[in-house]
Amino acid sequence: MKHVLEGSHAVSEAVRLAKVQVLSAYPITPQTHIVEALSEYCSDGTMNARFLCVESEHSAMAAVIGASSAGVRTFTATSSQGLALMHELLHWTSAARLPIVMAEVNRALAPGWNIWMDQTDSLAQRDTGWIQLYCEDGQEVFDTTLQAYRLAETVNLPVMVVLDAFFLSHTFEPVDIPGQELVDRFLPPFSPRIALDTSDPFAMGQMAPPNVYMEMRHDIQKAMEQVSDIFAKIEEEFTEIFGRTYGMVEKVFCNDAQVIMVVTGTAASTCRKVISDLRSQGEKVGMLKLKMFRPFPTDLIREHLGHVQKIAVVDRNFSFGASGIFAQEIRAALCNTHNHPPVFGYIAGLGGRDVTPEILSEIYWKTKNSTAPKDESVWVGLLD
Amino acid sequence: MHEIRFHGRGGQGTVVASILLAKAFFKTGYYVQTFPLFGVERRGAPVESYLRLDKEKILIRSNIYTPDHIVVQDMKLIHSVDVTKGLKPGGSILINSRNLPDNIEPFSGFRLAFVDADHIATSNGLGTRTHPIINTAMIGAFARVLEMPPLDMIAAAIKNDINIKAKQNVSAAHQAHEEVNLYGMVENSIAPEHC
Numbered sequence: 134m135k136h137v138l139e140g141s142h143a144v145s146e147a148v149r150l151a152k153v154q155v156l157s158a159y160p161i162t163p164q165t166h167i168v169e170a171l172s173e174y175c176s177d178g179t180m181n182a183r184f185l186c187v188e189s190e191h192s193a194m195a196a197v198i199g200a201s202s203a204g205v206r207t208f209t210a211t212s213s214q215g216l217a218l219m220h221e222l223l224h225w226t227s228a229a230r231l232p233i234v235m236a237e238v239n240r241a242l243a244p245g246w247n248i249w250m251d252q253t254d255s256l257a258q259r260d261t262g263w264i265q266l267y268c269e270d271g272q273e274v275f276d277t278t279l280q281a282y283r284l285a286e287t288v289n290l291p292v293m294v295v296l297d298a299f300f301l302s303h304t305f306e307p308v309d310i311p312g313q314e315l316v317d318r319f320l321p322p323f324s325p326r327i328a329l330d331t332s333d334p335f336a337m338g339q340m341a342p343p344n345v346y347m348e349m350r351h352d353i354q355k356a357m358e359q360v361s362d363i364f365a366k367i368e369e370e371f372t373e374i375f376g377r378t379y380g381m382v383e384k385v386f387c388n389d390a391q392v393i394m395v396v397t398g399t400a401a402s403t404c405r406k407v408i409s410d411l412r413s414q415g416e417k418v419g420m421l422k423l424k425m426f427r428p429f430p431t432d433l434i435r436e437h438l439g440h441v442q443k444i445a446v447v448d449r450n451f452s453f454g455a456s457g458i459f460a461q462e463i464r465a466a467l468c469n470t471h472n473h474p475p476v477f478g479y480i481a482g483l484g485g486r487d488v489t490p491e492i493l494s495e496i497y498w499k500t501k502n503s504t505a506p507k508d509e510s511v512w513v514g515l516l517d
Numbered sequence: 518m519h520e521i522r523f524h525g526r527g528g529q530g531t532v533v534a535s536i537l538l539a540k541a542f543f544k545t546g547y548y549v550q551t552f553p554l555f556g557v558e559r560r561g562a563p564v565e566s567y568l569r570l571d572k573e574k575i576l577i578r579s580n581i582y583t584p585d586h587i588v589v590q591d592m593k594l595i596h597s598v599d600v601t602k603g604l605k606p607g608g609s610i611l612i613n614s615r616n617l618p619d620n621i622e623p624f625s626g627f628r629l630a631f632v633d634a635d636h637i638a639t640s641n642g643l644g645t646r647t648h649p650i651i652n653t654a655m656i657g658a659f660a661r662v663l664e665m666p667p668l669d670m671i672a673a674a675i676k677n678d679i680n681i682k683a684k685q686n687v688s689a690a691h692q693a694h695e696e697v698n699l700y701g702m703v704e705n706s707i708a709p710e711h712c
Contacts, residue, residue: 137543248557304551305549305551403578
């Protein structure tokens, strides 16, 4: 049944229906309403789960690492500074092969203090071994959270479900929340491959000298390489039950497009409207929505973008001294292919600056009217 | 698509008003999207909330800059906030005020309505004279300005979301719907210049 729900609470509802057993969070800014609703569910008995309210995000991740090691389904949520503080343990989670699911609300890093939308926080964690899935609206973030548990528990890697601050986290819209029975059909209880057990003690996370460490890292990559096939199968099952599908990437009007805009998060929603308006003016424009960032869907990028005339990447993030992070990754995916198109990088909407339809169409026209990129990044919407 | 902006103060239930209205419209078959002004909320400080309504799925996810309708929950805000900023020509503005504002010139070119929501709230036992809880009265009045949604949908949304004094809130919405003064289009009072 559809309810008018805040994006944050769409995540909370998915976590409730996933029957998560241990949750931990630091409840102060930049935390969001996600864990507020969940702590209520834990205290009023709606969820049969333990909520560990801790003194920092570092401790929140440590707590779910402990719980996940003991073989229970876990959840935490954070943003910006909180995610940065977790960094050490993000590496730990993936290397310990723990299927933890975390909601990460994209918020800008300080200073200047800013709690608004910006993707640099999650993208700065790209090398930590977490799967990253970027969501466009309340329904997608609900669905993706459920899918994240199936995926994490199949490949034994942690999953970060990423949503835009405010434009998604604080926006109310109709979201279909299915009944428990339907969710149970899609998501069975977690059955861990290994779990700490006091009646049969053993040690985890031991010293790994040079004779084993490299193989352990190679195993993580092998698991990452399986994600694409496994995610496709999980989505197929999801579609069968719930009737909705998203894909690791989604192409919109791409088949005869001369310019394809690569967009993520809520900007993808706005961009659907922009390109459909441009199409009605006769412009041959398409959009590729990038949902999965880790593992990076290199094959799909080559397939859908390899033969277009121009690519325009919209980055709501920046790597200082380099360029927008999605643009870097797309350039890297294409560089070993023959005759690949030029990649135009655009920086927009940092720190909560709005990405309006006007900004997106400006990006299209700039790309259409340039023969080759002059700079690695063009900043749009800067004030004088 | 209809785009609506609510002005109020922190603690006046401005965001709640837009959510209740969104839920009422959703029940009548509209797609809805509502969000607060993205920022830091403080009691007493000016706040804004936004609502989009459409018969089709709402794709646009950026702020609202040129609303079709404005709701002002606190009359005094018009001295400190440019409440008609971006309002489309011919757009409507509903103000919480006992009387027609002394100076209606700032509303030239817009359809003006006003309602004594403070009085309606307190007479229904909602809040106190200094802190009346006026948001449900305002959405009742707004439903009259817009001629939708039906009041029973607003009543259902209130009953579903508000645990305290739901009946009084529904009654306030009904009363405001009845009592709102639809002044209508404010003509441009400045004489046109002759060449």
